[in-house]
């Protein structure tokens with residue numbers, strides 16, 4: 001049994017909800033492992049999925065025995081399948097970037113993202129974006145080029161890789177995911193939003209809108225997620241009132 005746990009995004013979110021982070025964190029540090037790379041990971045996965053934890057254990061051993069650190073260096077490692085692995089206690093500074101560890105939170109992306117090496121999977125990227133979002137929300141910082149730090153900004157290294165996703169793009173993805181609701185509604189027409197046959201996700205949007213209309217307009221709607229006559233008429237009214245059909249503006253998110 002390994003002390004390191006592997007979470008899905010949902011599990012990680014629930015885990016972070018439950019913990020207290022008492023340390024001040026001002027920067028999210030982004031690394032790649034370089035070694036182990038995708039090949040190392042997939043050899044283990046294909047041989048025996050239950051053995052994948054050895055990737056993290058291997059880093060732990062390297063960091064403690066070889067580097068002489070008190071624990072694995074990073075707080076989180078993200079594997080190519082999107083698995084989110086725990087590491088060092090979040091309330092302890094990482095061994096991440098020389099001179100910047102005190103307020104750092106370290107994420108290692110398993111893989112070698114230098115040019116012509118590994119190409120990051122969508123699963124890994126999604127988990128990276130989710131982890132950053134969950135952590136920055138928890139500690140109350142926003143993603144900027146200052147708060148999101150690539151190792152190579154402060155070290156003569158290519159880390160997190162010469163072909164790693166550009167920071168500007170990463171920040172825009174973080175912002176988009178953080179405002180999933182806005183993205184869902186803001187780009188759609190009223191007809192599209194209110195077409196309840198499309199996706200059950202729209203039921204939640206409808207519920208949010210009903211709640212909003214009750215608070216803002218005293219609509220007294222039943223929060224049932226159905227765009228009935230009454231909901232629609234209040235929705236049209238508030239759209240006319242605010243002079244915009246962009247739901248995100250109405251909801252001020």
Ligand SMILES: [Zn+2]
Nearest residue numbers: 031032151159
């Ligand atoms: Zn690094």
